[in-house]
Amino acid sequence: MNSTIPVIEVNNLSIDYQLGKRWLNAIRDVSLRIDPFEIHGLVGESGSGKSTLALALMRYLAGNARISSGEILLDGENLVPKSEHEMRHIWGKKLSLVPQDPLAALNPSYTIGEQIAEVTRLHEGLSKQQAFSRAVELLAKVKIADPEAVVRRYPHQLSGGMQQRVTIAMALSTQPRLLVLDEPTTALDVTTQAVILDLFRDLIHDNKAAALYVSHDLGAIAQMCDRVTVMYGGEVMASAPVHPLYAAPLHPYTMGLLASIPRPTEGVETRLPTIDGVAPSLAERPSGCVFAPRCPVALPICFDEKPPLEIIDTGRMGKCHRWREIRSGELVMQTAPLEKVAASLPPDDNYVLMAGGVSKRFGSPSLFTRLVGGDSGYVQAVDDVSVRVRARSTLGLVGESGSGKTTLARSIVALEVADDGQMTLLDMPIANTLAGRSQVVLRELQMVFQNPNDTLNPYQTVGEALARTIRRLSSRAMTQTEIRAKVNDLLDEVRLTAEYADRYPAELSGGEKQRVAIARAFATDPALVIADEPTSSLDVSVQAVVLNLLKDLRAREGASYILISHDLAAVSYLADWIAVMYLGQIVEEGDTEDVYQAPSHPYTEALLSAIPAPDPTVQRGNIRLEGDVPSPRNIPSGCRFHTRCPRKIGAICEAQEPPWLDAGDGHRIRCHIPIDELIAMQSTPPDSERNEVSL
């Protein structure tokens, strides 16, 4: 260890939660140090205890939690024995939190200025006047345009990116020693995340602060952090400087996590390596190595004896019985070769779905507005969009929030009634309203929703939910036994055992719930399944399981998908055709490989550039979209993207709607810049420099 005094040092910290009368161990024997100027990453899946640990570093615990042993040293001073009253002089002054969901973390009833000023008035004794002008300066520092106006606004009047800038301005207002960033970009679009990550890094360095960056996003961690600690089941699995951790992971869990990230470079016919099983709950943590039950290389000793947290190199620690074998190369992990999915027929040229000229607007003016007159602002969510899906293929729809991709999907399944547009499913014209659709159409067109927690009835068992769909939509009357058999088949398809039929959604993990939702969608043997962000609420290891499942089902059942996602890597893993949407229109579409290569629409280019690569050696693309998506109430004239376009060529972009350019093989781009020039500009797309992560 070097001789600098760490900003924060945690030694052998254990934290328990009270559940009923029992105390359950949540954090066990964790040690961690963060040096001055260091950005320390804390990764782990949900339930790993990373958020508990992050808040515990601030000596902030839930009401039913206690620190059972260990110490937390802030500049050498132990925080553990301090009372809450004493901590109030440290919170906000030396320790600051940048929270996960900025809208929820700001008080809805006070202005931005008031909420920032509160901190400096309290800790630096500024007057009301001084504190407000300081708030304006701070907002300018986090690059908020027109800070004088923003201080007077309320949180809900700002976009997500702006809200997150406000919370960081608030956290930095007193020049704290340590910033704790708790999943600060999880709720943001990838383009906004890229801008915010740059800002964080600059500000943390400028303020000479240290930071703990908590995230489940291995890409963001790789790009942000100097050192990383990996947590699992309440324990530290590994801790290392960022480069060796990603380049040569020594812990099977770290290896599994890194391998399960979908990467755009892999072909359509491969499956992602996964980590089998689920994370243990607090009550059933194993007595040996916590990861042993899911570890592909566990030995009998791993189940019996907890490995110690050993120092491997300077600044590198690991908790595994087998790290020496892994380092020497004696033990090779089985995750490396990519499994192929079951052979399937290639996509054919018949179209399952053709939707032409679909439009949807919200908020038509009320009777009163029409009588009195005035602003009749409506939202044109989808504007004359046409999509086609070939049999046994996947159409990926990508775009930021507000791009209209979800509204388009909901219009196709008739959860929204499209104002305009013709749709045909399997060559049959279908109505735009749900009432106008026959049983057959309902059967052939199914949807998987974003959040499985909200889409399963909590008072219905999995079996009942599936049986109901079968009974309602099956083409013929079925007996109880037949239905029961079909339920079991479906569960088997999504790799759940038959016992799951009797479970309630509350007894399932997030990934299991999403598998049930997928089973429900497949209950009717549909021709087309629309999946709206099916993995965005899941952990990376669980996401890999769900993506593999979707791929297997496509091969086995011959179904087609429309996959909606903001995660371009996940889309590219599954989709063979991609449409990029911006403000209600498609700006580019084409074969997946073509879309990810030059030439690209400048918007697609920016989206790709914004993805943080899960590899610290890869420089991220440097194209950043400043500002937010314009309000769909006031769609910009000419090219809709001209207000944010980094490649804008001049007045023509503001005046004329761009033409469709043909880039070959059906690859189309809606832009004023000719194809040749786009290729020249984008000759080194951000992806081409990507190095493979060696495992």
Add this chain to the structure above:
Amino acid sequence: MSRYIIRRLLLLAVTMLVTSLIIFGLTQVIPGDVAQLILGREAGEQALADFRAEFGLDDPLPVQYVNWLGGFVTGDWGRSFTSGNPAVRPLVMERLGNSMRLATMTLIISVPVSILLGVLAALWEDSWLDNLISVLSLSVVGLPEFVTGLLLINGIALGIKSLGLPATSSVPDGTLEDWIRQLILPSLTATFVLLGYIARLTRAGVLDELKKPYVRTATLKGLPYRAVIFKHVLRNALLPTITVIALSVGWLIGGLVVIENVYNYPGLGALMVDAVKQKNLLMLQAIVMVTIFFFALANLVADLLYAVLNPRIRLE
């Protein structure tokens, strides 16, 4: 905002119009002949006919309705059927004044007390204090007003005579102090009805807000506990409570029939019961219109207050 208020005032007018139709229709279907009822069974045909002519009871119903509504809007609320045929409006206005005094007094007592109890119960959730407040507030809500009223009369007015609180409030004159003395027991009785309701709502509101992430943000700013609670939590937790209080004003003005009877307090509710018993149609119609007006107005004020206090609500 101003457009919203105009729209809401228009809606209020529509509400009043519908109310007038309903109340006019209802008074027509009350069984029995009004003239006979008022003049007695011995009244001769001529006397009955004169009475009907005097009060326009012979006109076709639509004419009667239009005449009544037109008069009502211009301030001529007609005359009572009772002896001497006094004008309705001053009578109703006097009683309305009394009811408003009682409502004001009730709010002054009940609002701070019940909010305080609710906040205490929430901050000490599941403690003995919380349980005590729950039991007390629920048990007084469960008791009918005539029971709590009689208990207060026997226990305080008659039991502790030295306090000098009158058991009945028959003299609507005198100094402010006299007024307050007369109002204390009736408004305490009404407070008991509101107490549990407002306290439970406040408790639930505070508990809801305490769970929200902004409370953690405020705490981790290093703010003192009382600032976290009073500045951050209460500002949001009391929003629903405030609207419920505004809504209860309508009830306090027109709905305290039982309490007014128990204390013999000359309020609007007691007058309404008399008017129904006597089939005093014009009086009844006027009272109902006034009561509904205050209900609707309280509703409007509640919505506006909510919008003013909650920056997330945009009124369009």
